[in-house]
Each structure stands twice: as C-alpha cells, then as structure tokens.
Amino acid sequence: MVLTLVPFSDPVGEARRYAETLAEAMTPHLADRISAIQIADAPTDRTDEQELVHWIIPSSPEAPFAPHPSGSPIFAVSLLPLAYEVIDNERRQVLPDCVQWIRPQLIFCTSEDDANCLYYAIDNGAEVHIVSPWAPEPPADLSPIGPAPFVLCMITRDTPPDLAEEMVRAADELPPSVRLVAACEGGEDGEPATLARRYSAERHVEHRVEIVTPDRADEIAGLALGAEASVVGSPRVAGPWHGFLPLGCGRPLLAPALPIFRDVMLDGHCIRLVRAEERGHVGACLRALLSNPIGVAELRERSAAYARSRTASAAAQAILQAYRSTLT
Incomplete structure (x- = not known):
C-alpha cells in the first residue's frame, strides 16, 4: 500500500515543507500494510496497488478542493493551525469547507482548540487526533550569529x-x-x-x-x-x-x-x-x-x-x- 501525501498550495509553501519533513520522518518507520510513501500535487490514479491519500491543508489554502481523480476516498487530513476571524470581539477558528464533504477517516490537528472546533463541526465519524508541533533543532555544527547580546x-x-x-x-x-x-x-x-x-x-x-x-x-x-x-x-x-x-x-x-x-x-x-x-x-x-x-x-x-x-x-x-x- 502506498501512502500519498498531498500538500495544498499556500503563499509560503508551509504545507509542502510540512509534507516533506513528515515523509522523511515516516520513512524509517513504515511497516505492516504501508510499504512506500510519496508526495504529489494530486493523488495519482493507481491501478497496481492500493493508495492511502493524506491531504495536508494550510490555514489559507490557495488550491481548489478537487476530489481524488480516481474517486477513491480521502483517508486522512492534516490541518495546519486553523486561521481565525474576529466576530463581536470574539476570536473564532475558521474551518476549511472541504473537511465536511471529503469525509476522511482521520483528521490530525495541532491544538486542543482546533480539535474542539472539529468535534463540533463534523458529523461524519472521523477520528480527530492532536499532533503536537515539533521544534526543529539546528545543525550541530551551526554557529550563532547576530550582534550579541x-x-x-x-x-x-x-x-x-x-x-x-x-x-x-x-x-x-x-x-x-x-x-x-x-x-x-x-x-x-x-x-x-x-x-x-x-x-x-x-x-x-x-x-x-x-x-x-x-x-x-x-x-x-x-x-x-x-x-x-x-x-x-x-x-x-x-x-x-x-x-x-x-x-x-x-x-x-x-x-x-x-x-x-x-x-x-x-x-x-x-x-x-x-x-x-x-x-x-x-x-x-x-x-x-x-x-x-x-x-x-x-x-x-x-x-x-x-x-x-x-x-x-x-x-x-x-x-x-x-x-x-x-x-x-
């Protein structure tokens, strides 16, 4: 089974970089039914083996939401930190519309508030998981720069x-x-x-x-x-x-x-x-x-x-x- 990560377009390329880091980190741990991982701008219509499709959606995606070309369901979605809007002095998260109609089995988000927003907004039985953000460590040989202190x-x-x-x-x-x-x-x-x-x-x-x-x-x-x-x-x-x-x-x-x-x-x-x-x-x-x-x-x-x-x-x-x- 092939896992395809599909990062949506955004102004700063955050979703693609997230997908690239995730793919690199996943590769050593692939086992059981998942044999390979790839990144694609759109899922391919595979006929030789089954494909798991995992969308990576930024807070303000630019790409249009299109269904999988083969009609296969979206298995999972990662929502990067949700955008928010202020209504009557209250800050509210903005949930991408596509989450309702693609009906993934798994949704990954980055905070408890985002998870609560999803629990209230979706009714398709998807499991919601919180994945804490990682803190990237600099290369071991990197020297500090700047006008200290x-x-x-x-x-x-x-x-x-x-x-x-x-x-x-x-x-x-x-x-x-x-x-x-x-x-x-x-x-x-x-x-x-x-x-x-x-x-x-x-x-x-x-x-x-x-x-x-x-x-x-x-x-x-x-x-x-x-x-x-x-x-x-x-x-x-x-x-x-x-x-x-x-x-x-x-x-x-x-x-x-x-x-x-x-x-x-x-x-x-x-x-x-x-x-x-x-x-x-x-x-x-x-x-x-x-x-x-x-x-x-x-x-x-x-x-x-x-x-x-x-x-x-x-x-x-x-x-x-x-x-x-x-x-x-």
Whole structure:
C-alpha cells in the first residue's frame, strides 16, 4: 500500500515543507500494510496497488478542493493551525469547507482548540487526533550569529501588523546593552521589512533596532541560536520560519496567545504568551524575562526538553500508529 501525501498550495509553501519533513520522518518507520510513501500535487490514479491519500491543508489554502481523480476516498487530513476571524470581539477558528464533504477517516490537528472546533463541526465519524508541533533543532555544527547580546523578533508575512509594531516598540524596554534584531521575511522590499522600518522610525528606536532579511534556513536558525530570547509572530509548523525554531535552539520563546502556542506553554512550560492588543506588553515581557537570569536558564532547559521530546519523528510515529489502528 502506498501512502500519498498531498500538500495544498499556500503563499509560503508551509504545507509542502510540512509534507516533506513528515515523509522523511515516516520513512524509517513504515511497516505492516504501508510499504512506500510519496508526495504529489494530486493523488495519482493507481491501478497496481492500493493508495492511502493524506491531504495536508494550510490555514489559507490557495488550491481548489478537487476530489481524488480516481474517486477513491480521502483517508486522512492534516490541518495546519486553523486561521481565525474576529466576530463581536470574539476570536473564532475558521474551518476549511472541504473537511465536511471529503469525509476522511482521520483528521490530525495541532491544538486542543482546533480539535474542539472539529468535534463540533463534523458529523461524519472521523477520528480527530492532536499532533503536537515539533521544534526543529539546528545543525550541530551551526554557529550563532547576530550582534550579541540581542533579542530576535521574527516578523513574517503573516505576522499581524499590530504584533509587528509591538515587537519593534519593545526595543524601548530593553536594557541599554541589548539590541533588537528584527528578522523580516520577504527581502528588503517586502512588507515585513517595510513595516519594521516604519515602526522603528515612528518610535524613534532606529538606533536600537537592526533590520535583517535572511533568506536561508541556516541564517534564521543562526540568529535564533544567538539570541537571548525570541519573539515570533506566526504559528508556522514547517519551513525556515518555523514558529517553534527558538525552542529547538534551546532559547526562551515569546509568542502570541494562539491555541497552538498556549497548548505548548501548558505542555512544556517553555513559552511566554504576549498580547499584541495590549500596548507595551511585548516589551514588558522581554524586560521582565531579561532581568531574571535564573528564569532565563529555566526556560532554556525547558525549551531544550520540549525539543527533545517533540520531534518530527515522534509526530510521524503517532500518525502512523493512528493509521494502523484504523486499518486493522
């Protein structure tokens, strides 16, 4: 039986990178009825052997939802962190419409809140499993980079503007010897870097903020490795701008109060949650963290412990075990 992972298109290629990492982690553990794994933009119409189809769906897929060309059912779906909308000042998750009509046997999601949303929204008997996000560890020979000591703010294309502004504002709250490095996705002319320059000028903190636009995974990881602490703006679970990369580097992580980050905070006690809607909260959290060396050391230990226990291999084995339980 062949397992086909089908990542849907998204602006940053998160679903494809998730599928690639998952396939690599699954391969050593294939056994029983699953003999091979492949990644395809669309499932192939196989006639020589049975195929298991597993869709990887990002929070805002661009690709149209089309049925399997052979008419075969979709066996499983992985939903990357659900997007949300604010209605009457209440934040609600947005569930892709396709989950209702494709009727998979298994649905994998990344947080308790996303699972609860699925329990209430689906009525097709699908089993819902939570797969905790892994924290990618940098290469063992990677050296830290950056103007030490510094705090890293990872501003991606999907970082909300109010959070990006609060990240840059935080430079005012740092000790005089600590710089703020704003690592911006999309290059010098991209929206994240443009916003960072504007906010630093408006707050008159240009002398405290260094704006960089790394485009290689090792550059981003080197910055995360060199930072005293990191603030992330996006719950990405794959790719070079992985939201849990700082944990893999054994560094304290500050993150927005989204379900996936809240679950990891409760699980590993290795994240501090920040509220972008509260003026100055990011800066206050960084100031409190950096003024407590013992707390920083504890967070480093917890971050490293989370990274050791929550690996791509562990996630892959959990998914394969769910496959086997369903297929038997």
